[in-house]
Amino acid sequence: TQLLEQSPQFLSIQEGENLTVYCNSSSVFSSLQWYRQEPGEGPVLLVTVVTGGEVKKLKRLTFQFGDARKDSSLHITAAQPGDTGLYLCAGETGNQGGKLIFGQGTELSVKP
Amino acid sequence: NAGVTQTPKFQVLKTGQSMTLQCAQDMNHEYMSWYRQDPGMGLRLIHYSVGAGITDQGEVPNGYNVSRSTTEDFPLRLLSAAPSQTSVYFCASSPDLRGSETQYFGPGTRLLVL
Numbered sequence: 001t002q003l004l005e006q007s008p009q010f011l012s013i014q015e016g017e018n019l020t021v022y023c024n025s026s027s028v029f030s031s032l033q034w035y036r037q038e039p040g041e042g043p044v045l046l047v048t049v050v051t052g053g054e055v056k057k058l059k060r061l062t063f064q065f066g067d068a069r070k071d072s073s074l075h076i077t078a079a080q081p082g083d084t085g086l087y088l089c090a091g092e093t094g095n096q097g098g099k100l101i102f103g104q105g106t107e108l109s110v111k112p
Numbered sequence: 113n114a115g116v117t118q119t120p121k122f123q124v125l126k127t128g129q130s131m132t133l134q135c136a137q138d139m140n141h142e143y144m145s146w147y148r149q150d151p152g153m154g155l156r157l158i159h160y161s162v163g164a165g166i167t168d169q170g171e172v173p174n175g176y177n178v179s180r181s182t183t184e185d186f187p188l189r190l191l192s193a194a195p196s197q198t199s200v201y202f203c204a205s206s207p208d209l210r211g212s213e214t215q216y217f218g219p220g221t222r223l224l225v226l
Contacts, residue, residue, distance in 0.1 A: 009152065031212035042116070042202050042217025043155070050212055088154060092212060099170065100215070102147075102154035 003027075004091055006103035013079055014111055021074045021106045023089035030092050032072045033100070034063055037086040046074075079110045113138050116218035118203050124224045125193040133188040133221050135203030141216070143206040144186040145170070146178065148199040149220075155202065161186055162209055193225045 005024045013019055023032070031050045035043035047056050049065035049072065056063045060083075062075040076083055086107050090100040119134045137144065145160035147170075157170030161180040175197060177189040186205075190197060200222050204215040 004154075006154075033212075040219070042204070042219055044217070045214045048212050048214070090155075092210070099157055099160065102156070104152055104154045
């Protein structure tokens with residue numbers, strides 16, 4: 001069974017602080033995605049990374065794919081209350097016919 | 113485009129009852145899937161379809177049936193509801209099978225089985 005471990009599970013910070021969420025596995029992924037989910041809604045794709053070592057930036061969010069394609073991180077700079085939500089990583093192992101394995105999620109709360 | 117729509121939004125069932133969760137997409141996507149989301153467990157794949165007439169099992173298929181008679185619709189049937197099926201159910205669609213493609217999720221159906 002392939003597992004994607006996300007940490008931390010819960011994170012409560014003040015507006016303006018920086019944070020990093022981690023997504024780790026013992027499996028190699030051909031691609032990895034980060035989603036954000038707000039209460040009562042479905043997840044929405046933030047980014048897809050496919051190359052080992054790849055770094056992508058989306059405004060104050062920086063996503064990195066590990067060199068060995070087994071892990072990924074999401075760094076948020078100067079967090080804002082609007083960043084509050086559930087962040088999910090999801091990986092494709094290549095031999096799963098495109099099926100995604102999801103991490104447990106990180107519940108982020110940013111207080112004003 | 114409405115994207116991915118799901119009905120109902122909420123449902124309460126008694127143990128042993130059956131029901132169908134509806135999912136429709138208007139983006140002409142070939143790939144559709146059903147997930148369940150439980151606290152602390154992320155999303156787990158129940159069933160998926162790579163096109164009309166083709167379905168396959170995901171990680172947690174027991175107790176659920178699917179069919180795909182059209183590209184647009186992908187209903188999920190609970191045959192005999194059990195309390196363990198209390199969850200939030202999400203339908204998703206994608207242009208093709210590759211995991212690197214964007215998956216578009218519906219708003220979810222919250223199901224409580226008593």
